[in-house]
Amino acid sequence: MIATENTVIWTDFDKLGAVKELENAGKTDLVKEMSQNGAKRVKEYTVPMACGLDYNYAAKAVNDDILDKLQALADEAQLADKFSLLYNGDVINTGEKRLVLHQLTRGQLGNDVVADGVNKREFYVGVQKKVAEFAEKIHNGEITTEDGSRFTEVVQIGIGGSDLGPRAMYIALENWAKRNNRFKMKAYFISNVDPDDAAAVLGTVDCAHALFILVSKSGTTLETLTNESFVKDALKTRGLDPSKHMIAVTSETSPLAKSSDYLAAFFMDDYIGGRYSSTSAVGGAVLSLAFGPDVFADFLEGAAAEDRLATGSDIRKNPAMLDALIGVYERNILGYTATAVLPYSQALSRFPAHLQQADMESNGKSVNRFGNPVDYPTGPVIFGEPGTNGQHSFYQLLHQGTDIIPLQFIAFKENQCGQDVDIQGSTSQQKLIANVVAQIVAFACGKDDENRNKYFAGGRPSSLIIGEQLTPGSLGALLSHFENKIMFQGFIWNLNSFDQEGVQLGKVLAKQVLAKNYDGALKEYAGLFGM
């Protein structure tokens, strides 16, 4: 039975009975649990994900009783029903009155979704097909530069969701692609309105053989249009015709859609939020050009497989839902204010920055989905850097600071490049793994010491996503996991996770500054800069 608007009730978090139960439940002594029953917990507190990944939550401050109460919360908050509403095409983005269809870019989870007279799944698949055909023509030389030579590099011009996600995914797969003979074109990214960003990239790129992808859903993003002009000027200076070097990814109604300024235009729509657009043409164009359409298809398949796992209502079999619930437990019951994402994989170096956007832009809200203020903490601060680098940096605070920061580790059995070195009886990969394992246990169990400076209180919760290797498929699964985790947390907090009104005021005031339409502090600050 498909959930309908009539069977689903949207309730504020603090009005849910299950929350009271959680507040009154006994806490888990994580140090004791992990020290005494650690092996058992590691074996039992794990949920399979797609593409060979597992979500292990042994080192989270939960026990069977708390898990039961989290299940009750999931049931009372109707998380599975709400997700069903979403993927069946309900207007989940209440603020902007839009459907939320990023899952549909990678698979059909429910009924056909028809909007604006179009079957949206067919639309997204159609765009993917067009992107794939175009990429193949670039790769096989059917489409060339003005002088008939091959395009060898691709440059994405976009900001926010048109930058962070695609950039993180590109970095995640670049070395995998090189190792597996899937590497087609080196990709670069221009995002910041700081002109030094574009200048530096253009100083590096071989413009004569570069294809630029202009990405803006509305076709009006000021940073992106400014950088487009910057690039066009640079191309003209080099005697190149910009319209022969540029494609657009935009919505069908955008001013860019039918412009003759571009070799081609590929469409997205209002039902794909920027931060959820890596699996749409926003990520599809650059990733298909860089690695070939097959790699992008594998990435989508991994995400789709993980999405299917997220449809279930049993939290012990639904890793995204479980992760979401544990996160809410940490945020609202235990009172922790931040979460660190710690991938033990250099390829995921920008994955935390992408999650920072995806999570903080989605759930950094103080009003519920009906626009009424809420009385409970919502989205936490998200930050992170790859391990082992972070170990030599901010881990000091994570281990011995006065606040507890929950941790999300990610690690793989195999590296991507297949090169390694044996030092002191172990490979680098083994050292990497030994470190992530050691950190989880150190954070959870701590260590007693008479010297309080060398004492570790422990009780610092973490979870581990473990996989065989970071591949297009497992990367897709990873992305989907976090997207769905964020969605479920938004449901639990009764937020609209799919708008971002908080970015508007700055835009309005920036325009006032540029128009010199200001007074007071705004004028005085502008004056400091001579504006």
Place this chain on the structure above:
Amino acid sequence: MIATENTVIWTDFDKLGAVKELENAGKTDLVKEMSQNGAKRVKEYTVPMACGLDYNYAAKAVNDDILDKLQALADEAQLADKFSLLYNGDVINTGEKRLVLHQLTRGQLGNDVVADGVNKREFYVGVQKKVAEFAEKIHNGEITTEDGSRFTEVVQIGIGGSDLGPRAMYIALENWAKRNNRFKMKAYFISNVDPDDAAAVLGTVDCAHALFILVSKSGTTLETLTNESFVKDALKTRGLDPSKHMIAVTSETSPLAKSSDYLAAFFMDDYIGGRYSSTSAVGGAVLSLAFGPDVFADFLEGAAAEDRLATGSDIRKNPAMLDALIGVYERNILGYTATAVLPYSQALSRFPAHLQQADMESNGKSVNRFGNPVDYPTGPVIFGEPGTNGQHSFYQLLHQGTDIIPLQFIAFKENQCGQDVDIQGSTSQQKLIANVVAQIVAFACGKDDENRNKYFAGGRPSSLIIGEQLTPGSLGALLSHFENKIMFQGFIWNLNSFDQEGVQLGKVLAKQVLAKNYDGALKEYAGLFGM
């Protein structure tokens, strides 16, 4: 008069009378203050820094009364005296019983500091001179590769402080150097024990013309030695002699110091913590090679000038001390748990990651400098990304999330590359500035709206460091400002900011995993990875 150990009293934060005064003081209504008196505050609440920078705190939730009470706190905590003890060579790092001398790498602030029978200023200057001579020989071709060709690239192998700071400084100056004809050699960095990190860099670098800098104070950092082996193997595979391609930056007592495996060795000592080592040979070697010794000297001079400003006891003239006090006020009186660093300069893209280490590793502690537990919050979470990128990402939470996150903006009147484009009546640089100005006011003043989803509560405090341009000098001043801010906060919280016992437990457990000397959770986790 120089402070002495006898005139200085180390007191826990919660035992200071000035703290009670601050707790009892009336709060500032930032929305009202900035809306009504904003222009006046912007004019008055500013402190000159070195190299043309200014620290503007108009949008911080302080008023004259709170500033007076912060001054009283600074006086009672004897901040200027404690800094004086430090730069005059007292054993400030109580845990490791070491002096703290990173300021001495860039200037003489107090008396001569003699330790281990050596005048340490002369020692640091001597090393800088040797680094400069070596760099010049590389640049002018006196030292060449085996086949007599020039070295064209430099690769730093190090982790933590041997990576984050030098990398952030390199990125900060790369485009400035190119524009100003100071660019000598492209630099790369290998840090992570993940073998994919080294493999990727070695896949990019022209090894036959690359000079590798091995950086490890102890000469025993496992990640760094492992990556050294990785690099040596790669060089040998290419028929190159590693000893002709590698220099070391280490302590005189390290096993690397006199090895014939290196073209040269440059020394640091135990009085320079890793996270404070950018102005020592750790940063000096790579920056002098990349940009020339003169650029590095300008960088040091900027840092020294800012250090001198930090010696004063009047908080209204000491930007680092004032910044530190306001941060403590926000952390301990207002209860904010994180701080975002937001440079409106693409060149500072990794500066927040460096500050994340510098701050969180220094002050993420739960015991005071005598090893006794403290009962108050210490170092906050530090995170950040460059603007305007962040505006399209996590700013949603900063504007409308349920927690208030204090902000540190950094911006410059001029960009580095000198290329720009005029779109819709303004340049990119003007747009960049308009955005930072707009954000400060938006965060402080908010905006009323009947639609609560479009309502901004405001009252979100920020400060602004503003400069003419990011140059070697202003970068040095910026670095020094934050190093000294962290130091003063450590003094206020009565911490030892210069050890990092919190990183030890993970190392011990990782060794146990590699030796298969484990049981319980550790063994079970290792088993998940097949170890």
